[in-house]
Amino acid sequence: MLTDFNFRVILEYLPFFLEGLRATFLISVISIGLALATGIIACACRISPLKILKYPSIAYIEIIRSTPLLVQIYFLYFGLPTLGIRIPEIQTGIFALMLNSGAYIAEIIRAGIQSVDDGQLESGIASGLNYFQRMRFIILPQALGVTIPPLLGQAIVLVKDSALLSLISVAELTRCGQIMTSERFMPAEAFFTVAFFYMVIYFVLKALADWSQRKLIFREAY
Amino acid sequence: MMAFYFSRLMEIFPFFLKGLWMTSKIAFISLFACTLLGFILGIFRSGRNVILKRLVGVYVSFVRGTPFVVQIFIIFFILPEWGLQLEAFPAALLAMAIMGSAFICEIVAGGISSIPRGQWEAAASSGLTLTQQLRLVIIPQAMKVILPPLVGQYVLLIKDTSVVSVIGVMELTRVGWVTVVRIPEGLMVFSLVGILYFSISYPLILLSNYLEQKMAI
Numbered sequence: 333m334l335t336d337f338n339f340r341v342i343l344e345y346l347p348f349f350l351e352g353l354r355a356t357f358l359i360s361v362i363s364i365g366l367a368l369a370t371g372i373i374a375c376a377c378r379i380s381p382l383k384i385l386k387y388p389s390i391a392y393i394e395i396i397r398s399t400p401l402l403v404q405i406y407f408l409y410f411g412l413p414t415l416g417i418r419i420p421e422i423q424t425g426i427f428a429l430m431l432n433s434g435a436y437i438a439e440i441i442r443a444g445i446q447s448v449d450d451g452q453l454e455s456g457i458a459s460g461l462n463y464f465q466r467m468r469f470i471i472l473p474q475a476l477g478v479t480i481p482p483l484l485g486q487a488i489v490l491v492k493d494s495a496l497l498s499l500i501s502v503a504e505l506t507r508c509g510q511i512m513t514s515e516r517f518m519p520a521e522a523f524f525t526v527a528f529f530y531m532v533i534y535f536v537l538k539a540l541a542d543w544s545q546r547k548l549i550f551r552e553a554y
Numbered sequence: 555m556m557a558f559y560f561s562r563l564m565e566i567f568p569f570f571l572k573g574l575w576m577t578s579k580i581a582f583i584s585l586f587a588c589t590l591l592g593f594i595l596g597i598f599r600s601g602r603n604v605i606l607k608r609l610v611g612v613y614v615s616f617v618r619g620t621p622f623v624v625q626i627f628i629i630f631f632i633l634p635e636w637g638l639q640l641e642a643f644p645a646a647l648l649a650m651a652i653m654g655s656a657f658i659c660e661i662v663a664g665g666i667s668s669i670p671r672g673q674w675e676a677a678a679s680s681g682l683t684l685t686q687q688l689r690l691v692i693i694p695q696a697m698k699v700i701l702p703p704l705v706g707q708y709v710l711l712i713k714d715t716s717v718v719s720v721i722g723v724m725e726l727t728r729v730g731w732v733t734v735v736r737i738p739e740g741l742m743v744f745s746l747v748g749i750l751y752f753s754i755s756y757p758l759i760l761l762s763n764y765l766e767q768k769m770a771i
Contacts, residue, residue, distance in 0.1 A: 398709070398755035399748040400716035402727055407748065410740025488618075495621030499720060506624055519631035527620040527628065534619030 371437025573729030592658025
């Protein structure tokens with residue numbers, strides 16, 4: 333089965349794969365940063381008492397969560413040019429990842445905020461703090477601990493989702509596998525190498541997520 | 555021009571319904587297979603047999619650590635090299651079953667391990683065999699923990715069926731992709747695709763939310 337697995341080709345293509353890995357890494361870091369900002373804004377609107385902010389953000393979150401990422405990517409990829417917006421594929425891809433993960437992050441943060449006991453909020457009001465002070469000094473510091481493990485989980489999802497950008501010909505890790513397959517016709521070597529690199533990222537992020545989870549449980553017990 | 559394309563789109567609407575039917579077919583069959591396989595693997599994962607536990611663990615990490623597209627490429631391009639030629643449709647089902655079962659396995663294992671040891675001991679001292687303990691005592695209680703995330707996972711899996719379009723299965727996303735070549739209105743075409751996906755996933759999301767509230771202690 334693996335007797336004719338050709339490591340020399342992998343070695344030959346290694347710089348190429350590392351280039352792809354770098355692209356995947358950069359795309360993921362930029363997207364997760366932007367998604368975090370989007371998520372925070374969407375969540376702030378979602379929990380706001382103002383209807384004009386609340387309902388659009390609900391619509392955004394629910395639409396994103398109930399349609400596939402691939403459809404969102406194609407929507408932007410084929411849709412933006414018809415609106416006269418021409419940007420490189422990689423920017424379209426990052427935009428799609430940002431919108432997609434932003435909706436999930438908004439829900440993660442909201443769950444974190446809701447996990448803070450009502451009494452905390454009430455004592456904040458009783459202490460005469462205003463809305464922003466309550467958020468800044470009471471709710472968010474407590475919510476942060478609860479949100480970090482699922483946020484890292486979302487980061488794992490985002491790294492894997494970035495593989496879909498290969499379908500709009502962004503030169504990232506999976507695309508490298510496709511290119512190597514078409515050049516040498518060695519799909520096994522190509523895609524197992526790609527899978528290997530994704531696993532490395534996965535295990536690093538998973539270890540971080542588990543570590544933060546342990547820290548969190550320790551804090552709760554304390 | 556918009557109105558013209560819109561009427562063209564309405565003309566080929568049955569084509570989209572066919573895609574929706576294909577998506578539903580893939581989703582239904584693969585969800586069934588995933589659930590079955592996921593429960594079996596989940597029971598092994600939370601069981602006492604260390605070797606099986608580790609094996610399932612490796613399987614789960616491999617599946618969860620790699621993107622679904624890469625898994626599809628592995629199944630569709632590499633299996634033929636090893637002498638197993640699959641058509642696009644069965645390959646898609648196989649990929650979905652492998653991917654979904656790993657995620658459901660973790661949910662089931664989490665549910666089973668949430669049951670206190672005393673329940674196992676009580677079931678064992680009532681003279682139940684291991685299968686009976688699971689079937690009559692542990693799983694029914696674990697279902698409360700398993701069900702809400704399971705329905706949530708179903709939504710994710712249904713959305714993931716869109717990825718099998720890359721190997722040419724004529725499902726909803728593929729239909730959109732083919733149509734956009736003829737009707738160059740990306741926003742319109744993929745809005746329609748999105749609406750059709752929404753009509754399947756959103757009710758399930760609501761069900762998941764409802765179950766979460768209902769099962770909360």
